[in-house]
Amino acid sequence: MEKSADMFPQRHIQPVADDERVWNWAQNATLGARRQVRRPAERTQLQALVAGHPGKITMMGSRLSPGELMRTDGPDELLLDIGALSGVITSTADTVTFAAGTPLQQVYQTLTEMGRMLPASPGVIALQTLAGAMATGTHGQGLGQSSIADEAVLIRMILADGSTAEFDRHHPWFGAIQLALGTLGILTEVTLRTLPARIFTCVKSAVKDTDLESSLYDWNENFPFSKAWWFPEEHQVHVWCAGEATPAEAERYRLNNRQPLSQSAGDKSMNATVDRTLVHMQNDIRSAKGDKPFKTVERFKDFSDVTGDIYQLFCRGIATPQINIEIGIPLRRAGEMIRKIKTWYAATHPHMHYPIILRCTGPSSAWLSPAYGEATCFFGFVVYYGADGTLSPEGVRFLADVEAMLAGEGGRPHWGKYFDPDLYHWRDIYPQWQAFGDARAALDPTGKFANAFTTALFG
Numbered sequence: 001m002e003k004s005a006d007m008f009p010q011r012h013i014q015p016v017a018d019d020e021r022v023w024n025w026a027q028n029a030t031l032g033a034r035r036q037v038r039r040p041a042e043r044t045q046l047q048a049l050v051a052g053h054p055g056k057i058t059m060m061g062s063r064l065s066p067g068e069l070m071r072t073d074g075p076d077e078l079l080l081d082i083g084a085l086s087g088v089i090t091s092t093a094d095t096v097t098f099a100a101g102t103p104l105q106q107v108y109q110t111l112t113e114m115g116r117m118l119p120a121s122p123g124v125i126a127l128q129t130l131a132g133a134m135a136t137g138t139h140g141q142g143l144g145q146s147s148i149a150d151e152a153v154l155i156r157m158i159l160a161d162g163s164t165a166e167f168d169r170h171h172p173w174f175g176a177i178q179l180a181l182g183t184l185g186i187l188t189e190v191t192l193r194t195l196p197a198r199i200f201t202c203v204k205s206a207v208k209d210t211d212l213e214s215s216l217y218d219w220n221e222n223f224p225f226s227k228a229w230w231f232p233e234e235h236q237v238h239v240w241c242a243g244e245a246t247p248a249e250a251e252r253y254r255l256n257n258r259q260p261l262s263q264s265a266g267d268k269s270m271n272a273t274v275d276r277t278l279v280h281m282q283n284d285i286r287s288a289k290g291d292k293p294f295k296t297v298e299r300f301k302d303f304s305d306v307t308g309d310i311y312q313l314f315c316r317g318i319a320t321p322q323i324n325i326e327i328g329i330p331l332r333r334a335g336e337m338i339r340k341i342k343t344w345y346a347a348t349h350p351h352m353h354y355p356i357i358l359r360c361t362g363p364s365s366a367w368l369s370p371a372y373g374e375a376t377c378f379f380g381f382v383v384y385y386g387a388d389g390t391l392s393p394e395g396v397r398f399l400a401d402v403e404a405m406l407a408g409e410g411g412r413p414h415w416g417k418y419f420d421p422d423l424y425h426w427r428d429i430y431p432q433w434q435a436f437g438d439a440r441a442a443l444d445p446t447g448k449f450a451n452a453f454t455t456a457l458f459g
């Protein structure tokens with residue numbers, strides 16, 4: 001019970017504008033005190049700050065992660081906000097260099113204006129900073145790509161002594177730098193590879209979950225981007241499969257001022273499932289219809305195929321305080337895992353108010369990516385907070401049980417979401433764990449960028 005309270009803390013729902021404490025985005029963890037925060041205006045100021053500060057330094061992006069990664073251990077430590085280091089620095093025909101504090105929203109908008117896109121598909125929201133997204137392996141879906149960090153071709157950092165360093169894909173530590181949980185240095189600039197922007201049509205359907213074990217592979221092999229939401233109680237799956245739009249679809253989209261264009265009439269086949277799921281949600285979170293959590297589920301109703309760019313299709317989530325656990329399982333074992341979840345579900349009927357999210361990616365070159373070295377299926381589980389900042393005990397039990405089950409199967413958790421570190425044998429599941437530790441010992445020998453959480457993790 002105590003562990004749940006630690007892992008899934010209650011939200012602080014009072015306004016924090018005048019609070020002396022610094023909270024993470026969900027307001028379920030404090031990171032330190034406001035007087036610890038520094039926001040340097042430019043890179044040389046940041047370098048001087050790092051060189052002149054004898055104590056520890058923790059970086060914050062948009063603070064969307066659970067608190068542990070960014071929690072300071074004492075009042076002399078600095079909480080570094082690099083939000084002022086934002087925007088485009090330079091570009092070539094097939095790369096764009098952004099300051100690392102740039103919000104993803106701005107990255108995507110800039111690329112769209114240039115007629116470009118990242119090869120990596122976006123996650124569901126774009127509030128993250130580029131540095132924060134890379135540091136935790138933020139990803140979308142599609143076997144032809146992996147995470148946003150995988151699109152980096154050059155990363156500039158400030159090291160623990162205040163010096164600058166740059167790492168390209170040939171550097172022996174590049175795989176460590178790409179996704180480093182803020183433990184190797186401060187990302188200041190990232191050069192991302194880009195592609196010409198394309199228009200996609202996302203075909204949406206509702207199917208029974210009887211063949212999910214095999215259909216998941218078909219969807220992912222036949223479409224560049226596919227995502228599924230599985231309602232095990234209802235034996236139903238809502239599926240999105242996006243492929244390049246036909247010339248006629250693309251033309252209609254252009255004539256629509258490049259706004260997302262519905263290609264079909266609303267399909268009601270998910271509506272009954274959605275209504276039953278909303279009853280669970282209403283019982284659990286006691287919030288009113290029309291609140292954000294309700295909207296996230298209600299959007300499965302009356303669905304239609306849509307044409308748009310990759311950001312319009314996939315990056316349209318409603319940012320809602322939640323506990324989100326996402327575990328990567330090698331894609332070759334995803335069918336077996338789905339079977340296990342079905343058996344477990346039938347035996348226990350755990351309480352859920354949001355479907356299981358299935359997103360598959362190709363292999364990542366980042367040593368600590370859950371998709372390192374192998375195509376991976378991410379199983380995502382969400383429990384929303386109630387309006388009073390609490391979580392339903394049934395929801396918490398469901399999350400704890402399902403995480404234990406997937407961890408027991410050798411799953412690797414998403415670093416920017418919630419997980420119980422005690423469930424994982426890191427050295428067994430990450431072949432480059434020791435190599436990452438060696439890079440860390442060389443780049444940050446005094447542990448300037450460590451906190452209690454990362455020290456416990458890496459030793």
Ligand SMILES: Cc1cc2nc3c(=O)[nH]c(=O)nc-3n(C[C@H](O)[C@H](O)[C@H](O)COP(=O)(O)OP(=O)(O)OC[C@H]3O[C@@H](n4cnc5c(N)ncnc54)[C@H](O)[C@@H]3O)c2cc1C
Binds near residue numbers: 066124133319416
């Ligand atoms: C509503 C919601 C939706 C989400 N959707 C998705 C999704 O679709 N896909 C997905 O994969 N994830 C998703 N996430 C997880 C999210 O992408 C990660 O938590 C991400 O790290 C958040 O970015 P941030 O800028 O808020 O980083 P923060 O949470 O502020 O920081 C994360 C880590 O980055 C480090 N860091 C920050 N800046 C720097 C820097 N300049 N140099 C070095 N290290 C730095 C921090 O020290 C910390 O370790 C979601 C989270 C929420 C709350």
